Amino acid sequence: MSSHQTIDRIGPILYFRGYDDDGMRLAVMIVQSQDLPAPAQISTASAQVFPACIQTVSGLNFWRYDFVLAVEEGGYRLGDDWHAVVTDLSGDLRLGFVSCNGEENGDLDRESDERNVMWSRLARDHAEAPFALLLQGGDQVYADEATKDHPLSEDWPEHAPDDPDPGALADLRRHLQDRFAERYMRVLSASACAGIFATVPTLCIWDDHDICDGWGSLPRELTESQVGQAVFSVARQMYLLFQHGGTEADIPDLFWDPTGQNLGWQYQLPGLTIFAPDLRSERGRNNVMGPAGWKAVEALQPKDGHTIMVSSVPLLGPRLSLLESVMMAIPRMQHYEDDLRDQWQSHAHRAEWRRMLTEVLRLRDSGPVTVVSGEIHLATRAEMAPSDLLVNQLVASGISHRAPPRAYARALGLFAGLGEAPLPGHPIRIKPLPGQKHRYIAERNFLTLQRRSGRWSAQWSLEDSGVTPALPLD
Template identity: 25%
Template sequence: MSADYQYDGATHSTAQPVSQPQQYDGPSNGVAPVASQIEVMCGPLINYQHTNYNASQITWHGSVLIVTKPTDAHPRLEYGPAGARVDQTNVEGLKLYQDPWKAFWRFSLEIPLSDAETLWTYNIPGIRYLSDVHGKDRGRSFFVPGVNDSMRIMFHSCNGFSVGTDEEFWSGPALWNDVLRTHEKRPFHVMIGGGDQIYNDGVRVNGPLKPWTDIKTPHKRRAFPFDNKMRTDCDEYYFQNYVRWYSTEPFASANAAIPQVNIWDDHDIIDGFGSYTDHFMRCAVFRGIGGVSFKYYSLFQHHTAPPVSTFTTDAPQTMKAGADGTAEADPRQTEGCYVHQRTADDPNWIVGRKPGPYVEERSRSLYMRLGKRIAFCGIDARTERTRKQVNYPETYELIFDRLEREITAANGDIKHLILLLGVPIAYPRLAWLENIFTSPLMAPVRLLNKRFGVAGGLFNQFDGNIDLLDDLDDHYTARHHKDERRDLIVKLQALSQKYMVRVTILGGDVHLAALGRFYSNEMHTDSAEHDPRYMANIISSAITNKPPPKPVANLLARRNKIHHLKDGNTDETLLNLFNEQPGGMVKAAANNKCTMPSRNYACITEIPEHTTYANGQTNGPATGSQAIPVEDTSLTGKARPHHGGKDKGRHPLHDGEVNAGTNHPAADGVSNQGSMTGGLNVSIRVEIDNSNREGHTQGYGLTIPKLTPVNV
């Protein structure tokens, strides 16, 4: 069997299984079959892992995952540059997990980068798809960047539907059609999932947790056991939900063609996980589904082996986490199962020092290079989350230590750091709404709800609090998180200043599009090109779930004040990005230019330093099906950026924000042209008409400048 990982130049061999697979009587139809033919239940799914820049040969690392029925056969994958018939690499599948009903196989890819962007193909011979989703296309392809290029990035979040949403009315995951069209014009090298890649909330409505949520008394719900039977039922629910969703087109085709990088959020577990009251979050059912969801998050979204067993109340050895996670294996859970035992952490992980309070595992934040000049860090903001904390202080120390080491080792090559958070951090405040929901004035309403069911839709089914309160508590701008938020922002600005690296933040969760910015206040006169406090927060959500009602988006726009960070140097506000309604379809009030309640995703493309413009040679055509035209990026005098004064922040802060919106060169989602070389072109692609299953979008663009010293 092939080695599992290479880390710090050392190869770590695979370990022995917990127990060998065996047949046993299944839950309904007798002995589980072990097929000699490889029958695929889900996949292929392709992930990006990391690129090794610390060697003479710069190598891209990724993986492909398939889920099969148990088999005596051993699948293998062939891959190579497109069109190269003899230059093929064969990789044996590494079995990550198998039980009597399913098996997960990972194929590790190692690709030496060449001077130019390259199309690679892969194929898994000898397999039979059990659904029609992938049967038409046995060969797959993906792009890797040139050795001196930065990656082209697609960012999305909230890729699923909340319970009770009319999925037909919203045309299913239609925007993935637009993602694939954009990918065809100029390929994406990586697809970043900002959380809620799947919605598992139905487990409490039509799944095995329904009897639990039907219990009327919160005290009885807290005391309800999570035994092995409930764990098994939840395990089956989460697995089947992943298979269904990850096999749904056109999302399935994107999964096979654009390498993924993901962090999770609450809906990957269950709505509001981590943000309910502490005494309720510590109940057995929440801890149990925390473990089950982590298992399938590890397998489907990270292509890594899960824990050997998870929490149940009838196996005392699983009920208290050890230093590395669930303390001991439960023999009932490992019976008839194989669980691959990793010998080293993934090199792209930043592993927390201790398990989370409600998930019996350590957090796994991410670091990797997205090509030559872009570094990426995704913070796992769910494993350690409580109502009053997003992450442990020591986790931030680990993250910033890793960032400093990696940026230093890059010897000045890294110009941008993209930080992924599950929720926005530069966003309008709703403290007044928090105050209402937690006010003593709500006590009589809560009592009437408990006794007579009055205002039932206002209260959640878990801890009996206001249903929106967990969403508000999720936000960095919530009062519980203010100090943690300020400290994170100040640390990012210090990192930016020390290493002259521009920090850009990605955030999702809120089901609308917006563009927040932090920047130096009016006491500082430097323009944003030279301002290490300038950090854009690209807010892109949701790619699939329905947007909030127009009044909610309009209310948020009215709350778009200029906020002053307590550091005394930093202000923040949203950019007026949405200069017109998408495709003429009215989504928000005419005076709302900063929050867009329509489904969306984002594209990020570097403007290369050597790009020239309309009167000279261009950087070359796109590698997809059509060339990218050279735009005129000149700025009109009357639209010049506004660099100071009391209204700083309400106007463009730099040249890249001038004419932001549909008329900006970056709006098309594919352009790498612009006046700010070394900057990042950003396009938020907004759905025009949710009744159109083709998922057509309108683009809104701006450019984020690289950070340059004042004297340059």
């Protein structure tokens, strides 16, 4: 059993549902012990909204409010508390981007002020100049330790029993639900970020640690085992509830594939298209996405303005296939194979990588495209040329995950100097952040994207180096 203090209530957590002539469509979630009474109604200038309990799991009720805020309303009231929300998305606009909110081992034991220092800075930025949306690019929780302390999953992912007892498997599902719920409740209740979640609508895409380290790049006999499928199904249930405020029944309304095989999504705002392919649900050792994901990507048609792609794994990267070949030739380095298989640049995914880059260039015909990504616990950027079809990639990774050694970042930067050109005539170059000398920065960080007078720019907030100069994006 966990020795951590039980969190019996979190919220409000605000989720973006769309934007149209009526205003901003939103959902608010409050998660609390099923022993507590139903939460208060939400009041807006035009409506009174009562919560509906969409699911009960792990002793928790998930209460959701669905409503629309007109541009002039500017927020909502829950009980005695007023929560201001940016409701006009048609002019100047600020978006936040974060990823990697945790660590693989001992994350729940970290001291909150140290763990959430960059969340505190993000909250101060929001207080000074409000964000309209918060994009979360993967690894919103690190669930790797959720499998511990159960006999069926204690050795996961190194081993999974061939034919577990049905009763033990049902007990494992309950165990995983409790452990996933505990992690989400503790992470989302942190005072440093609670105000952000209550006032900035969020859009999330998951990555491997929201399931388990390396999900999809692990051997198939593990991921397709009964234990592996139990891990995935519980992770998916909790991802839908905590990161989207939804259940399986909401999938046709929230994601681009109504069958739920791929949980990617897209939204159209004035002058902006945002989309995020799901790079985990259909992933296998030899593919990043399956038919459902590719069908949705190939159907994308931005209306006008700028396009932002959220890729949980960096799309523009160095020649990791070369590094993969070298490491696989060294027996003691072969345990890193799953990490390298996770990347678009892996030998196993190179044809699929070219396919996605080709789709991005098709989108680029409609206007500027910016890829935002996390996953590597470093800050960096990249460009895919030529200049008349330039695609920018911005990597902000490690809102709370501590940075790797600077020597690692320097070595990766030297390796990136080799360059890469998977598509002829479209070389990829890893470049330093504005104001920095090195290609990769080993500091915790988050990203701000800003549209001012119709022009987009980006700035990184770095833990030690501060805020970078603005990088023009169009």
